[in-house]
Amino acid sequence: MPTASALHFVGEATWAALSGKPVHTDVWSDITEVPHVRIGREADLVVVAPATADLLARAATGQADDLLTNVLLTARCPVVMAPAMHTEMYEHPATQANIATLSERGVHVVPPASGRLTGRDSGPGRLPEPEELFEVCRRELARGSGTPSAAAPRGPLAGRRVVVTAGGTREPLDPVRFLGNRSSGKQGYALARTAAERGAEVVLVSAAGLEAPAGVRVVPVETALEMEAAVRAELADADVVVMAAAVADFRPATYTEHKIKKTHAVGADGAPDESVPAVPLVRNPDILAGLVAARAGASSPVVVGFAAETGDASGSVLEHGRAKLARKSCDVLVVNEVGADVTFGKDENTVHVLRRGTDAVLDVGPASKDVVAGAVWDVVTDLL
Numbered sequence: 001m002p003t004a005s006a007l008h009f010v011g012e013a014t015w016a017a018l019s020g021k022p023v024h025t026d027v028w029s030d031i032t033e034v035p036h037v038r039i040g041r042e043a044d045l046v047v048v049a050p051a052t053a054d055l056l057a058r059a060a061t062g063q064a065d066d067l068l069t070n071v072l073l074t075a076r077c078p079v080v081m082a083p084a085m086h087t088e089m090y091e092h093p094a095t096q097a098n099i100a101t102l103s104e105r106g107v108h109v110v111p112p113a114s115g116r117l118t119g120r121d122s123g124p125g126r127l128p129e130p131e132e133l134f135e136v137c138r139r140e141l142a143r144g145s146g147t148p149s150a151a152a153p154r155g156p157l158a159g160r161r162v163v164v165t166a167g168g169t170r171e172p173l174d175p176v177r178f179l180g181n182r183s184s185g186k187q188g189y190a191l192a193r194t195a196a197e198r199g200a201e202v203v204l205v206s207a208a209g210l211e212a213p214a215g216v217r218v219v220p221v222e223t224a225l226e227m228e229a230a231v232r233a234e235l236a237d238a239d240v241v242v243m244a245a246a247v248a249d250f251r252p253a254t255y256t257e258h259k260i261k262k263t264h265a266v267g268a269d270g271a272p273d274e275s276v277p278a279v280p281l282v283r284n285p286d287i288l289a290g291l292v293a294a295r296a297g298a299s300s301p302v303v304v305g306f307a308a309e310t311g312d313a314s315g316s317v318l319e320h321g322r323a324k325l326a327r328k329s330c331d332v333l334v335v336n337e338v339g340a341d342v343t344f345g346k347d348e349n350t351v352h353v354l355r356r357g358t359d360a361v362l363d364v365g366p367a368s369k370d371v372v373a374g375a376v377w378d379v380v381t382d383l384l
Contacts, residue, residue, distance in 0.1 A: 027070055080137055166206045190373040191373045242304040348368055
């Protein structure tokens with residue numbers, strides 16, 4: 001169902017020939033079949049791709065001036081919209097307000113990709129790749145049907161409140177330098193996105209600069225201390241806490257207000273001092289262990305930890321993971337296989353999911369981080 005404007009880009013005959021289906025834009029075609037009502041009622045999924053700024057505005061305000069907007073009003077199935085437009089249009093407060101309205105009503109609004117637009121323009125607003133849209137649609141269909149305008153969320157995590165951490169923390173040394181790690185935050189964002197798609201209220205405490213998943217509230221942080229404070233502030237009524245972030249174990253003992261110079265003049269002769277400065281470190285708090293201790297024997301929230309392991313002469317990845325689970329006493333430990341050019345920044349992951357009190361292990365991967373996220377939430381759902 002193209003809009004009238006869409007036919008300026010691709011003609012009706014082309015759509016019909018490529019799809020083998022009739023092409024209609026208004027409610028007056030095949031009127032005896034009442035298509036503006038029938039199509040919405042019978043659909044298992046409605047996908048609008050691309051969703052222009054105009055279409056988002058019309059859908060958010062409930063207009064019904066063509067076949068597509070009529071179907072959006074009559075659909076009682078999941079609805080997916082993929083905004084695509086110039087960056088200025090996407091970032092305009094009016095467009096953002098329309099997206100927020102649609103998301104609140106249960107529409108899955110897929111964040112646009114960043115990249116080449118038209119002409120020389122580049123930035124957020126690019127239509128995601130077909131494979132990404134297909135995965136979104138597949139997950140929506142797996143969740144089952146439901147009225148998109150219904151206030152109550154649907155899915156196995158409906159009514160649950162979860163807190164997820166993501167990204168690698170940065171511990172500043174001076175205004176220019178910091179201690180960090182290679183974590184991209186992609187796995188944490190996949191966990192947050194999947195939890196939201198399964199109906200949970202999700203808070204993502206993030207040290208990564210990735211775009212927020214639809215329906216997820218992001219709390220930005222940078223350091224381990226900031227992450228600890230943010231997690232504790234969000235713990236009230238949380239059913240699950242997933243510590244997927246790569247939190248720095250150490251931080252510089254002191255922060256230098258000015259950039260540390262490579263050399264500086266010393267002595268009466270002004271000779272340069274080229275010695276290497278020592279950087280004393282202090283330990284950061286163990287946020288995961290602190291969360292477990294704070295429960296004081298209670299079963300809620302369920303605490304999920306992540307452990308990045310490489311394996312060494314003293315033990316395998318799995319052996320190190322089991323030892324860490326015994327020390328941390330969290331409910332679930334997801335052991336990441338990491339290394340040079342493995343996991344960090346990649347779209348695939350290999351993990352071993354361990355549960356406290358059992359020797360069972362769930363091996364997942366190599367697989368996409370969305371698949372890994374789904375497997376983790378399956379385990380957590382069983383615990384809940």
